[in-house]
Structures are given as structure tokens and as C-alpha cells.
Amino acid sequence: MRRTLEVTEALRLLDGGPVVLVTTRWRDQTDVMPAIWTTPLSRRPPLVGVVVHPSRHTHDMIRFAEQFALNFPARDLMNHTHYFGAVSGREVEKLDLSKLETFGAAKIDAPLIGGCIAYIECGLEDALRVGDHTLFVGRVLVVQAESDSFDETWLVGDPEYRPLHYLGMDRYSVLEERLQAELRTTDEGAIEMAETAEERERREEEEARERERAEREGEEG
Numbered sequence: 558m559r560r561t562l563e564v565t566e567a568l569r570l571l572d573g574g575p576v577v578l579v580t581t582r583w584r585d586q587t588d589v590m591p592a593i594w595t596t597p598l599s600r601r602p603p604l605v606g607v608v609v610h611p612s613r614h615t616h617d618m619i620r621f622a623e624q625f626a627l628n629f630p631a632r633d634l635m636n637h638t639h640y641f642g643a644v645s646g647r648e649v650e651k652l653d654l655s656k657l658e659t660f661g662a663a664k665i666d667a668p669l670i671g672g673c674i675a676y677i678e679c680g681l682e683d684a685l686r687v688g689d690h691t692l693f694v695g696r697v698l699v700v701q702a703e704s705d706s707f708d709e710t711w712l713v714g715d716p717e718y719r720p721l722h723y724l725g726m727d728r729y730s731v732l733e734e735r736l737q738a739e740l741r742t743t744d745e746g747a748i749e750m751a752e753t754a755e756e757r758e759r760r761e762e763e764e765a766r767e768r769e770r771a772e773r774e775g776e777e778g
């Protein structure tokens with residue numbers, strides 16, 4: 558059964574990308590907040606976007622520092638991630654209180670969070686008001702990733718090295734399986750449907766039955 562939802566549910570349907578922890582430093586203050594409204598924007602120059610509500614302390618931190626880092630947590634940091642999204646850096650020094658280890662970024666002042674599986678360091682290229690949020694456009698300066706997590710694509714191997722995904726409310730997920738698409742077309746250019754695992758099983762069973770029947774008939778005849 559298909560249901561019509563509130564228009565704001567469109568945003569939730571698009572949720573599910575890897576969660577990032579946006580870290581910032583401005584003078585002697587640091588902040589961290591989880592974000593899932595992120596997007597690739599350009600290959601050359603390399604630009605990525607993170608969409609932040611003006612009420613977030615991180616919003617001011619990015620504006621002042623003109624830099625930010627995206628840290629990719631795996632599932633062992635899920636509760637920390639949720640905590641970072643529940644309190645504001647305006648009230649508490651979240652990173653200090655979390656006792657998580659941090660280390661220096663290569664090109665920016667924002668700290669990087671130890672134990673994450675990938676990092677993107679960005680300089681602020683632009684800030685665009687979009688509806689009730691701000692799209693911060695970051696120029697990618699440095700990218701690092703754990704080799705057990707990423708090699709041209711997310712590997713989806715060891716569960717501890719998979720990125721964390723956010724589904725909304727207090728629900729998170731991790732990728733289950735990496736699939737490989739097969740592109741087969743007919744002479745006319747139409748897609749030739751690849752067999753599903755179920756269809757293959759059915760075909761193989763049918764073929765085995767067919768062989769048995771032929772053997773029986775051979776013996777009888």
C-alpha cells in the first residue's frame with residue numbers, strides 16, 4: 558500500500574548517507590556536530606557541501622574560522638555521534654567532555670577525531686542561504702581514509718570499518734553488502750535483465766530436473 562506523506566518527509570526519504578562529524582576550531586574553542594545533509598558539489602575544483610541550520614553553534618564556528626573538517630565515524634562511535642547531535646557547543650565543550658582522542662589536521666586548525674574511518678579537511682569557499690539553512694561550500698584540502706574502509710569505493714568489509722548511516726530520530730544503520738551491477742543490453746540497446754539469485758536457483762533446479770528426466774528416459778529407452 559502506497560501512502561501520501563507530509564512534504565517535509567521528502568527530507569527523511571533522502572536521509573541515509575554516511576554521517577559525518579563536523580569539527581571546527583575558532584580561537585581557543587572547538588565544536589563538533591553530526592551532519593547528514595552533505596553533498597559532493599564539484600570534482601575540479603574539489604568542492605563538498607554541508608548544510609547547517611543557523612541555530613547550530615557550528616554555523617558560527619564555520620563562519621568565523623572559515624574552515625571545517627568532516628570526520629566519518631563507524632558504528633563504535635554511534636552513541637557519541639548521537640550525543641554530539643543532542644547538545645550544543647554553545648553550552649558545553651563537547652569534544653573535551655567526550656574524552657575522545659583528537660589529533661591535529663594537516664592543513665586546518667580544526668581537530669580530527671581519533672578512531673574515525675575517513676577525514677576531509679576543507680577551507681570555506683562559499684556560504685549560501687538556502688531556505689532556512691546555510692549551505693557551506695568547502696574546498697577539499699586533504700582527504701584521508703582507512704585502507705580497511707575505503708579503496709576507490711567503500712569496501713563494506715569488516716563491520717567495524719563500515720561508515721555509519723543515519724535514518725532519522727535515534728535510528729542508525731550500516732551498509733550490509735556490496736553488490737556489483739552488471740550492464741547487459743540487447744541488440745536494440747534495451748536493458749537485458751540480469752537473473753536474480755532466486756531466478757537462478759529456480760532455473761538450476763529446473764535444469765537438474767530436466768537432466769534427471771532425460772537420464773531416466775535414456776535408461777528406459
Ligand SMILES: Cc1cc2nc3c(=O)[nH]c(=O)nc-3n(C[C@H](O)[C@H](O)[C@H](O)COP(=O)(O)O)c2cc1C
Binds near residue numbers: 591594612615616
Ligand atoms: C545524526 C545527526 C545528523 C544531523 N545532521 C544535521 C545536519 O545535516 N545539519 C544540521 O544543521 N543539523 C544536523 N543535526 C543536528 C545537529 O547535529 C545538532 O543540532 C547539534 O547539537 C548542533 O551542535 P552545535 O550547536 O554544537 O553546532 C544532526 C543531528 C544528528 C543526530
